[in-house]
Amino acid sequence: MEVFLKSVSALNDETRILILRFLDVNGETCVCDLQASLEMIQSRLSRHLKILKDAGFLRVERKGTWAYYSIRSPLDRFRSEALEEIKCLPIELPPLRKISENGECKI
Amino acid sequence: MEVFLKSVSALNDETRILILRFLDVNGETCVCDLQASLEMIQSRLSRHLKILKDAGFLRVERKGTWAYYSIRSPLDRFRSEALEEIKCLPIELPPLRKISENGECKI
DNA sequence: TCTATAAATCAATATATCTTGATATATGCG
DNA sequence: CGCATATATCAAGATATATTGATTTATAGA
Numbered sequence: 001m002e003v004f005l006k007s008v009s010a011l012n013d014e015t016r017i018l019i020l021r022f023l024d025v026n027g028e029t030c031v032c033d034l035q036a037s038l039e040m041i042q043s044r045l046s047r048h049l050k051i052l053k054d055a056g057f058l059r060v061e062r063k064g065t066w067a068y069y070s071i072r073s074p075l076d077r078f079r080s081e082a083l084e085e086i087k088c089l090p091i092e093l094p095p096l097r098k099i100s101e102n103g104e105c106k107i
Numbered sequence: 108m109e110v111f112l113k114s115v116s117a118l119n120d121e122t123r124i125l126i127l128r129f130l131d132v133n134g135e136t137c138v139c140d141l142q143a144s145l146e147m148i149q150s151r152l153s154r155h156l157k158i159l160k161d162a163g164f165l166r167v168e169r170k171g172t173w174a175y176y177s178i179r180s181p182l183d184r185f186r187s188e189a190l191e192e193i194k195c196l197p198i199e200l201p202p203l204r205k206i207s208e209n210g211e212c213k214i
Numbered sequence: 215t216c217t218a219t220a221a222a223t224c225a226a227t228a229t230a231t232c233t234t235g236a237t238a239t240a241t242g243c244g
Numbered sequence: 245c246g247c248a249t250a251t252a253t254c255a256a257g258a259t260a261t262a263t264t265g266a267t268t269t270a271t272a273g274a
Binding site: 116119120122148150151154155169171172173 | 231232233234235236240241242
């Protein structure tokens with residue numbers, strides 16, 4: 001798929017918009033903390049992260065079995081304009097739950 | 108649906124991207140000329156025009172039974188950034204066929 | 215090597231969107 | 245009014261995308 005349409009397609013989902021907003025506010029976050037914070041089933045979250053990554057919005061850094069996702073930087077013009085829009089949306093953003101740091105993470 | 112998501116959703120279709128590009132290049136065009144130029148079935152074209160209009164990309168002016176569509180101006184920031192992207196896409200744009208002006212239009 | 219865990223992928227189903235042909239609406243004109 | 249034409253809407257089927265639970269992969273540690 002063409003790059004622009006791929007970006008648009010990635011943006012065309014409330015779940016992914018929520019993920020982008022969450023990562024913009026909270027910065028680099030590991031998958032299991034995203035799961036806990038956004039109360040999302042693992043396969044669902046993983047799928048959306050992949051779509052956002054493939055569309056150029058996210059980067060991943062792996063440390064052992066953990067994967068840390070964050071907003072890719074720099075974003076190109078269109079993607080960063082989109083992100084600016086997302087920053088202004090009236091979204092009810094759940095708080096960050098860091099289960100990764102207290103051994104609570106037993107998915 | 109929220110405004111941003113509605114814009115994104117409207118952009119998320121190759122047919123609508125083609126329509127936007129065509130109207131950007133050719134300016135205000137009536138539906139039957141769009142039909143002839145883009146070789147699109149009437150109900151399909153009408154549907155996509157409605158989606159683009161409802162998402163704030165297009166305006167319509169009606170003269171008698173004819174409807175003239177054009178890119179709405181001014182566009183807000185995100186929409187105009189999107190349009191700029193569309194202007195740069197490597198699209199094979201069909202030529203304008205003005206069947207409206209020679210009585211050729213008998214849909 | 216074996217086990218446990220984090221994350222990714224798969225398969226089935228559910229849901230949304232697109233396309234087409236048929237029908238409805240609206241305007242102009244005899 | 246009644247017909248013709250331009251456009252809009254509807255209904256059915258086709259296609260794409262999302263969700264869920266199950267399975268697979270990969271890494272760390274015993």
